Amino acid sequence: MGKKRNRRKNHSAIARDQRLFANSRVWTWEGLTSPVDDKQYTTAERWSPFGWIxxxxxLAHHLVNRPRNWFVGxxxxxxxxxxKSxxxxxxxDLPSYxxxxxxxxxxxLRADALNAQRTDxxxxxxxxxxxxxGKKPEDPLELWHYQYAPAEIIRQVTDNEKIINRMAGPGFSQERYDRWQQVNREYLEDRKRVLEQENAE
Incomplete structure (x- = not known):
């Protein structure tokens, strides 16, 4: 009598990839730096049965290196x-990009956001x-893009303290303000050089 064999469904690499990165996020703040090397950093996370990890x-490189459905903010x-803050x-929204x-x-988007108020x-x-x-998730409050925003900002759209405490990042400080103002000046100077070079070609 032949032995029974356990059959496993063959999952393609694409299917595994889609499951792994189905709910992932990556973000950065220009004015926040790592306590390790004092440089700007980017955070990449994915949802797991144990929460965000x-x-x-x-993995982060793989996340951004393939077409996916993205919310961008x-x-x-x-x-x-x-x-007042x-x-x-x-x-x-960027489907399949x-x-x-x-x-x-x-x-x-950066220029448009800054044009809406005084840079100072x-x-x-x-x-x-x-x-x-799969199906685009419903999020009427657009809470996804409040990740690591200051608590007082998140509190303007929800009073759920559990959500606020889970999502909140650092708030205003003079050091953060000064650092970002310098980053922005350097960004604008660099952007100007790039555009001038492109126009000269």
Whole structure:
């Protein structure tokens, strides 16, 4: 009598990839630096049965190196001298795109977000991208793009303290303000050089 064999469904590499990165996100703030080397850093995470977990460099590279369905957001943190704070955002959907191939979109969204208010009221700016697979998820509050925003900003759209505590990042500081203002000046100078070179070609 022949032995029974356990049959496993053959999953393609594409199917495994889609499951692994079905709910992943990557973001950065231009004015925040790593305590290790004082350099700007990017965070990449994926959803797991245990919650959000940080990806290693190899997985993060794989995440952004293939076409996926993306939510894309550029967000500017703003604060007036009297302490009023808010977040100015520009959001975009990119179905089936390689996120590394849309660099110009970031420049456009960044400029549009900054044009909406006075630059001297901005204390940081950054981008966030999040994937989805299958049916586009419903998120009427667009909470996905509040990840690692200051608690007082998130509290403007939800009073769920559990969500706020889970998502919140650092808030305003003079050091963060000064650092981002310098980053922005350097960005604008570099962007000007790039555009001049492109126009000269």
């Amino acid at each position: 940080t990806m290693g460099e190899d 550029v967000r500017a943190l703003c604060r007036t001298p009297d302490g 808010w977040m100015e955002s520009r959001l975009f 390689n996120i590394q191939q849309v660099e110009n979109l970031y420049h456009e 009221q901005v204390y940081d700016l950054g981008w966030i991208c999040q994937t989805w697979h």
